[in-house]
Amino acid sequence: xxxxxxxxxxxxxxxxxxxxxxxxxxxxxxxxxxxxxxxxxxxxxxxxxxxxxxxxxxxxxxxxxxxxxxxxxxxxxxxxxxxxxxxxxxxxxxxxxxxxxxxxxxxxxxxxxxxxxxxxxxxxxxxxxxxxxxxxxxxxxxxxxxxxxxxxxxxxxxxxxxxxxxxxxxxxxxxxxxxxxxxxxxxxxxxxxxxxxxxxxxxxxxxxxxxxxxxxxxxxxxxxxxxxxxxxxxxxxxxxxxxxxxxxxxxxxxxxxxxxxxxxxxxxxxxxxxxxxxxxxxxxxxxxxxxxxxxxxxxxxxxxxxxxxxxxxxxxxxxxxxxxxxxxxxxxxxxxxxxxxxxxxxxxxx
Amino acid sequence: xxxxxxxxxxxxxxxxxxxxxxxxxxxxxxxxxxxxxxxxxxxxxxxxxxxxxxxxxxxxxxxxxxxxxxxxxxxxxxxxxxxxxxxxxxxxxxxxxxxxxxxxxxxxxxxxxxxxxxxxxxxxxxxxxxxxxxxxxxxxxxxxxxxxxxxxxxxxxxxxxxxxxxxxxxxxxxxxxxxxxxxxxxxxxxxxxxxxxxxxxxxxxxxxxxxxxxxxxxxxxxxxxxxxxxxxxxxxxxxxxxxxxxxxxxxxxxxxxxxxxxxxxxxxxxxxxxxxxxxxxxxxxxxxxxxxxxxxxxxxxxxxxxxxxxxxxx
Numbered sequence: 013x014x015x016x017x018x019x020x021x022x023x024x025x026x027x028x029x030x031x032x033x034x035x036x037x038x039x040x041x042x043x044x045x046x047x048x049x050x051x052x053x054x055x056x057x058x059x060x061x062x063x064x065x066x067x068x069x070x071x072x073x074x075x076x077x078x079x080x081x082x083x084x085x086x087x088x089x090x091x092x093x094x095x096x097x098x099x100x101x102x103x104x105x106x107x108x109x110x111x112x113x114x115x116x117x118x119x120x121x122x123x124x125x126x127x128x129x130x131x132x133x134x135x136x137x138x139x140x141x142x143x144x145x146x147x148x149x150x151x152x153x154x155x156x157x158x159x160x161x162x163x164x165x166x167x168x169x170x171x172x173x174x175x176x177x178x179x180x181x182x183x184x185x186x187x188x189x190x191x192x193x194x195x196x197x198x199x200x201x202x203x204x205x206x207x208x209x210x211x212x213x214x215x216x217x218x219x220x221x222x223x224x225x226x227x228x229x230x231x232x233x234x235x236x237x238x239x240x241x242x243x244x245x246x247x248x249x250x251x252x253x254x255x256x257x258x259x260x261x262x263x264x265x266x267x268x269x270x271x272x273x274x275x276x277x278x279x280x281x282x283x284x285x286x287x288x289x290x291x292x293x294x295x296x297x298x299x300x301x302x303x304x305x306x307x308x309x310x311x312x313x314x315x316x317x318x319x320x321x322x323x324x325x326x327x328x329x330x331x332x333x334x335x336x337x338x339x340x341x342x343x344x345x346x347x348x349x350x351x352x353x354x355x356x357x358x359x360x361x362x
Numbered sequence: 363x364x365x366x367x368x369x370x371x372x373x374x375x376x377x378x379x380x381x382x383x384x385x386x387x388x389x390x391x392x393x394x395x396x397x398x399x400x401x402x403x404x405x406x407x408x409x410x411x412x413x414x415x416x417x418x419x420x421x422x423x424x425x426x427x428x429x430x431x432x433x434x435x436x437x438x439x440x441x442x443x444x445x446x447x448x449x450x451x452x453x454x455x456x457x458x459x460x461x462x463x464x465x466x467x468x469x470x471x472x473x474x475x476x477x478x479x480x481x482x483x484x485x486x487x488x489x490x491x492x493x494x495x496x497x498x499x500x501x502x503x504x505x506x507x508x509x510x511x512x513x514x515x516x517x518x519x520x521x522x523x524x525x526x527x528x529x530x531x532x533x534x535x536x537x538x539x540x541x542x543x544x545x546x547x548x549x550x551x552x553x554x555x556x557x558x559x560x561x562x563x564x565x566x567x568x569x570x571x572x573x574x575x576x577x578x579x580x581x582x583x584x585x586x587x588x589x590x591x592x593x594x595x596x597x598x599x600x601x602x603x604x605x606x607x608x609x610x611x612x613x614x615x616x617x618x619x620x621x622x623x624x625x626x627x628x629x630x631x632x633x634x635x636x637x638x639x640x641x642x643x644x645x646x647x648x649x650x651x652x653x654x655x656x657x658x659x660x661x662x663x664x665x666x667x668x669x670x671x672x673x674x675x676x
Contacts, residue, residue, distance in 0.1 A: 049466035053452075060454065146450025150511070152416055153444035154467040155436045359416045360407060 046156045047164055054168035063133050064172075071130065071180070074122040078112065079184050083191050085113035103322065105196040106203060106300045108188040119184065120296045123211055124289065128247075130176075131215040132239040134169040135222025137232035138162070139354060144232065152359045162223070162354050166347065169219050173212050181208040199325050206329065207299045213339050214292045218243065220346035227354045246287045254283045277309050291339050295332040302328060367392045367519055367551050368413065373422030375408050375575075382408045383419070384575035390553060390568075392518075395545050397566035398555040405575040406555040407447060410521050413553075414444055427518055440468070443512030447524040449504065453497030457488060457507050460496055461514055468515040475514070482510040486540060502533035509540065519551045520544075526561050538565050598638050601628035601654035602645050609648045616640045628654070 058064050086107060112118040117125075139162070142148040151161060181204060189195055196204070221242060225235035258280040267273050284290045294307050302322035323331070366389035375383040383405040390396045398406050411417035413424055415435025424431040426438045451460045458479055465475030483492050486506040491499065499507065505525060512520055522541070526534045542565045545552045556562050562569055563583060570580035579586050602609075605624060613622045613631060617640075621632040631641060638655055645652045 045469050046467045049463070053463060057452075057454070145453070146446065146448045147452060149416075149444070149446035150449055150451075150464075150508075151467070153414055153439055153442070153446070154464060154515075155440040156467055157436060359411060 043156070043160075046154070047160050050156075050160060050164035051168045051171070054165050055172060058134060058168065058172050067126070067130050067133055068176070071122075071126050071176075074126060075119065075180055075184060077116045078119040078122050079108065079187055081112045081114075081116045082108045082110075082118060083188070085111045086192065088113070103200055103203075103302055104192075104194060105185075105188065105200045106302070108184060108192075109204070109207070110300045120207075120300065124214075124292060124296070125247075127211060127215045128218040128243045128289075129240075131169075131173070131218030132222045132236065132243065134172065135165075135219040136226055136236040136239050138165045138169075138223045138226045140226045140230055140232045140235060143230065149359050158355060159351065162227075162351060166220070166223060170212070170216055173215050173219070177208050177211050177215070181205075181211075202325055203299050203302070203328070206325075207296060210292070210295050210299065210332075210336065210339075213336065213343065214288065217288050217339055217343040217346065220343050220350065224346045224350040224353075227350045227357065246289045250287045251284065251290070254280065257283065274309060281308055285335070285338070288339060288342055291335040295335045295339075298328050298332045307331065365392055366390060367427050368396075368553065369423075369425045370409075370413070371423040373409070373412060373419045373424060375405070375412060375417070376420040381575045383412070386422070386575070386577050388570060388577060388580070390551060392551055393545070393549050394567045395542070395552040395554065395565055397562035397569040398553060398572055399557065399559065399562050399569050400555075400572035401557055404572045406572055407523055409572075410444070410523055410553070410555060413521065414439060414442060440515070441518045443515060443517035443520045445505075445508045445512045445520070445522045445525055447527060449508045451496035451499070451504065451507065451511075454495060456493050457496055457499065458483065458492040460507065461511055464511050464514045470515070478514060478516075479510070482513050485544075486510045487536075502529045502537075505529055505533070505537060506540070509537070509544075513544070513548075517550065519553065521553045521555075523555050524557075525554065526556060526558055534561060541565060596633050596636055596657065598631040598633065598636070598641060599628060599654070599656050600631060600641060600645065600652070602650045602652045604650055605629055609645065609650060612644050612648060613641055616644065 086104065109119040112121075139148070142151065142161070148161075152158065185196065185201075185204060218239070222235070222239045225239050226232065229235040229238065261276050261280055262273075267276070285294075297304055298307065302325075305318070305323060368388070368390040370386055370388040373383055373386045374381060386409065398409070400406050408417060412419050413426060413431055415424075415431040415438055418432060427441055429437050429441075431438045451457070452463070455463065461479040461482070462472075462475055465479065470478070480489075480492075483489050486509055488503060488506055488510065491503060496504065496507065509522075509525075512522075525541070526537060529537065538561055541552060541554070544550055554562065554566060568580060568582055569586060571578045571586065605628065610622050610624065610629070613619060613629070616633075616637055618634040618637050619631055619641075620634065623630045623632070631637075636657065638657065642652055642655050
């Protein structure tokens with residue numbers, strides 16, 4: 013007992029004091045370091061996990077496939093003699109991402125399709141898997157604020173996203189330069205750059221939807237299936253529903269004047285724009301096909317006097333600004349809801 | 363020893379219209395091993411979560427080492443190690459990696475973390491499995507790793523929620539011995555929740571009995587018995603034959619005897635004082651033969667069991 017006391021005293025005077033000082037000193041950058049530790053761990057976990065590896069492989073394969081079809085399509089057009097006008101003003105380099113010879117879909121189609129899946133795969137079990145494995149309560153008992161867990165998971169997934177899409181985009185660009193022998197202009201490069209950012213924002217939306225479902229549903233299978241259900245709904249059914257609706261909205265018997273037609277068309281378009289997929293498609297079209305001048309109907313008056321030709325990048329960006337902010341807003345809303353739910357949730361795992 | 367390290371003042375937690383914890387006041391002095399004892403759903407885990415600031419009490423005050431758990435949970439969590447009831451580890455990481463991750467979250471420098479992890483792994487006999495993925499750990503190994511994990515941050519207080527759940531008897535013995543030793547060697551205050559009475563009895567300095575959100579009694583085993591059974595402090599077990607109604611009636615008339623109940627193996631006599639000589643005399647006087655007469659010990663089990671038996675009836 014005496015020995016133990018002495019030992020204790022020693023410990024408290026020496027080591028204890030050291031620990032106390034350490035605690036105070038480190039309290040400040042403590043938090044950021046812990047945050048980075050979670051991010052690092054989540055990032056490694058994602059890279060090592062099988063589902064991400066499989067998705068990555070599929071995305072890589074799709075990417076090279078689409079590159080191949082784009083290259084064949086471009087060279088065959090060039091060979092057929094239309095090279096003159098082709099090369100001059102139609103932003104040949106951008107077509108690497110948009111064109112296909114019909115055998116395989118183009119790069120943007122692939123991204124539009126696989127991107128959401130990738131986002132969902134990164135997010136759907138963010139919280140509930142921790143809960144089910146019993147690691148959440150252990151994690152929460154560490155000296156970190158509760159929101160760190162959610163934020164760090166989001167940051168890690170987003171980081172993976174950014175790394176993946178920038179490397180994919182740049183690989184395609186590099187191979188395009190090597191195979192076609194045409195360097196991109198600065199504007200083309202900037203357009204592709206904005207396109208990649210757009211992809212990341214779009215995938216971030218699905219990622220956040222996955223995170224949201226992972227906080228709401230205790231079972232990761234449920235959250236995965238519901239995320240995929242939402243994705244399929246917007247991808248396939250939503251446009252059908254809007255088309256059905258538009259049939260009654262655009263009923264020729266009710267149309268009276270020109271303004272009426274335009275406003276009704278606008279309504280239908282706005283309905284379509286509720287779908288993030290549609291927003292993404294509109295934005296990619298504008299960004300990668302500079303010759304597209306408007307997203308809505310254009311009257312003859314508006315079109316008359318316009319010089320036919322591609323839009324400059326600033327104008328294209330202006331055109332898709334609402335779409336981009338809409339996507340970011342949707343992303344943030346999903347994250348905010350997930351955040352609020354998570355902060356109020358019981359930590360207990362059962 | 364006198365300064366309390368964990369203090370709860372009139373803490374209540376309400377879910378809808380039900381109290382999970384009802385007006386709980388508790389104080390645990392430094393260096394003590396305190397056992398929180400209660401059936402499932404008594405509010406033990408809720409209480410623990412509130413101490414850690416992971417769940418907010420509806421009313422009341424909680425202080426751990428003088429720090430308000432509600433306002434400053436992060437500081438509390440810096441000095442409190444918590445072992446949850448169904449704890450899990452990242453299965454694709456090794457035991458050592460799991461510990462190092464915890465160290466990182468506590469901002470322990472890499473070098474120190476590594477040394478401490480090795481030291482703790484040795485202490486919980488897991489050195490050999492340190493580089494094995496935790497997915498392959500057995501339940502007992504996980505629990506021991508959990509203990510090491512809790513100690514990584516060099517805590518002042520350790521809270522263990524059902525630490526012996528699902529471990530075989532030998533494992534339980536080992537784990538309890540480890541906890542006892544840790545508390546003695548490192549001067550750590552331990553709060554242990556369990557519904558296993560024998561285990562709590564073995565290592566706890568003090569026990570609190572917790573039912574339906576209320577702390578019914580606390581103290582060491584003997585004082586608990588006195589608190590809970592003021593009137594019927596003794597149970598005397600009698601094995602005799604034949605036991606008939608007149609004999610029971612006679613025994614009931616002995617002073618201090620409260621109740622005599624016939625059981626399978628004989629007769630249980632509840633009384634205020636030890637009146638076994640009087641009982642044996644009356645048995646022999648009645649002509650029956652006495653095989654055995656013994657004082658039943660008030661183990662925690664007995665206290666617990668009898669308490670709940672009584673509770674259900676009322």
